[in-house]
Amino acid sequence: MSGKGRKVYIIGVGMTKFEKPFSRKGAEYFDYALEATTKALVDSNLTYDKVEFAAVGYCFGSTSMGQRSLYQLGMNQIPIVNCNNACASGSTAIYLARSQIEGGLYDCTLALGFEKMQPGPLGGATPNVSRGNPMGPMMERMNVENTQLNPQIFGNAGIEYIKKYADRGASTDHMNMIAEKNHRHSALNPYSQFQDVYSLDQVKASRKVFGPVTLLQCCPTSDGAGCVILASEDFVRKHNLGPQAVEIAAQVMATDSPKALLAEEKSAIELAGADMTRRAAREAFRIAKATPDQVGVVELHDCFAPNELITYDALGIAPEGEAHNWLARGEFTHGGKVVVNPSGGLISKGHPLGATGLAQMCELTWQVRGWCGKRQIPNLKYALQHNVGLGGAVVVGLYKKAQFADGAEKDTSKWQDPRERFGYNPAVEVRRITENDFKKVVSTNGGVAGNKEQLRDDVRSLL
Template sequence: MTNRVYVVGVGLTKFEKPGRRADWDYPAMALESGTKALADAGIAYDKVEQAYAGYCYGDSCSGHRAVYGLGMTGIPVFNVNSNCSTGSSAMFLAAQAIRSGMADCTLAIGFEKMQPGSLGSTFDDREPPMQRHLLAMAELREIAFPPAPWMFGAAGLEHNEKYGSTPEHFVKIAAKNHRHSVHNPYAQFQDDYTEDQIKADKMVYAAAGLTRPMCSPTSDGSGAAILASERFVEDNDLAGQAIEIVGQSLVTDLPGTLDSASLITLVGADMSRTAAQRVYEQAQLGPEDIDVIELHDCFAPNELLTYEALGLAGEGEAHKLVDAGDTTYGGRWVVNPSGGLISKGHPLGATGLAQTAELTWQLRGLADKRQVAGAKVALAHNIGLGGSVVVTAYRPAER
């Protein structure tokens, strides 16, 4: 029998353009988000038994340095790095410690201090982790630079060619997410763009019509979550604010991924689909039961592809949700009420935890003008190529 796991506290910094706050180093970011999460949970740091710290750009033991601002209590601190899914991977491990009975209270924290511009490789004297994925995709579609927008843009083009979606659908998704971000004080961008403004902006990958507002920016920032067992929740009278993790799955690349003739598969759709199916089974829920979703829109085409991977639409039908307005307020689901990665920003280590924070606020009814009316069940999706995906389902402990 596994223990139940609850989110009892969340904290988030505003996501910023890299270097905008010159004196803002990662220990200060983590101190801010971690302090907020502890205050939200109403506990002191000495209650935390293990910490999982996620980041991609940093030296060994940066996670230790990050949490030492909260306290030096001798607890195990684990450093987590899993590309863009780093924050949710730290969450998965923190939850697993509780689920297994190894701890009653854990901290998941993620942070990033990034360089401006497109993502690049840190080391040039060894094979890049995504080299095999890139080479497999280059066999199917002419490569373009920067690689990340090309990879997801090319997968979006495959959907266009096979199923009749168009780059206009990517534009509409980006416009939706920017519109949502207007009411998110934590977002790097809070600007409402028209579809014409999005199309007229700087081109990033012309073949898919991918412009700058359709791409997530590099960002500085941090997010944190306090996780607890049922016993801890009861002992500390936290049931009224606790959000239960009712399903969670971490999936890495599957057999045959690198041999696939599908660009959509190569950018992780099968990982996402497998993780989502496992979560629905664990939670005994289906897509129709979900009210609010935070998913990994690193580029607008990936949001379209993820609709199908999460079971919101059948194969080849994701663009119909866009045309029907089914993924915004008044539709069947509200997807990325925070503004998503496109608007909120994408500090790699913090992204998954920012999703946790947003969905916790939504399920508590504390999301202010972003609030999804009557939200009772939430789903998070966070992907990193190379690769792994984490899907998590949440609902309030008291309903």
């Protein structure tokens, strides 16, 4: 967890548009990675030479894909760690990169996440004759039907929530409300894979996937990448990045408690990871010395609408058993108490597994900076991130605008607004990187994709 060492700041973010699998003809995972990483370095006004450590998250692929991706910008012999932590892989990469700075090992680190996925439903665990299934205990704990495992796990959690709080008005309509809200939010986010707005009736009438869970309540598979550059306070000051820095006030990773698999009384809500979310959120608020009512925006892991429903009170942003009522009153959208998933969430933005946590951090960084235009949440004090993977792992982070004892965050005398370097506002407009962008950030010695004089033709053709 964070809070025991040096402060860590987000100084650069970048992501690709999330797209239907194989929709960008000829693009490989490392092409998405190059775009996201170049954008994050342009944002932070740095070349790749400044990066001292990198952590790379992905789920589907072979070994050393992080090296293949980052070698494009330079072969600087820095440590590159590849990590697979289910759907929390992206935030796990952030967790690792942050820890290096907090522990005093490095001053500038990079977290990258990407995925190039197959079309179709997001699959669960696949039995393997030579290896034990990591989801085996979960499958044994529940009566698995002939359907996709993930919709079943989260769908059962939603059903349990509705039964548990039926006397307080909980119903399947509330899961439809979540999907309607997040699809509506995505209309303001150009990075979203889907930007269509649907009515409650349309959500309800879409194809059934499992129980009351419909297609429009489910995240799609996606191709995409995200990247974040992190730095120590000394590094921020040295490079005059105070005005754009976002402080990681707390970040906590947790895994499952006995409630998920060992408790005598089976609970679908606990099987879906509710207790590890409670643990991580509780610790994050303690470390940040903050309270849930100080949070103005949340990027929540809504892989399926039921997971958002059971996570409101696990995070503490709604009283236990009242989340559905708060949702119905509009407390989780613009104008309410806390805006949940202004990006459109996984349901509409998409879910390239390794990139999801990085995309959440991009959105929250832009929100804290105040760059988000029509989807901007005003007067933010804290932003909260929740990224979960079954099996299990969860990362909860709290972020806020950087404040330094000497007011360095207000000193713009040697600072250039990143939007001037981009030539546009990346929070509200999606553009591919240019050859000039690449030349700004590539290592002094060049990389596999080219150098400061010439980008490789095969790479240029995909920009």
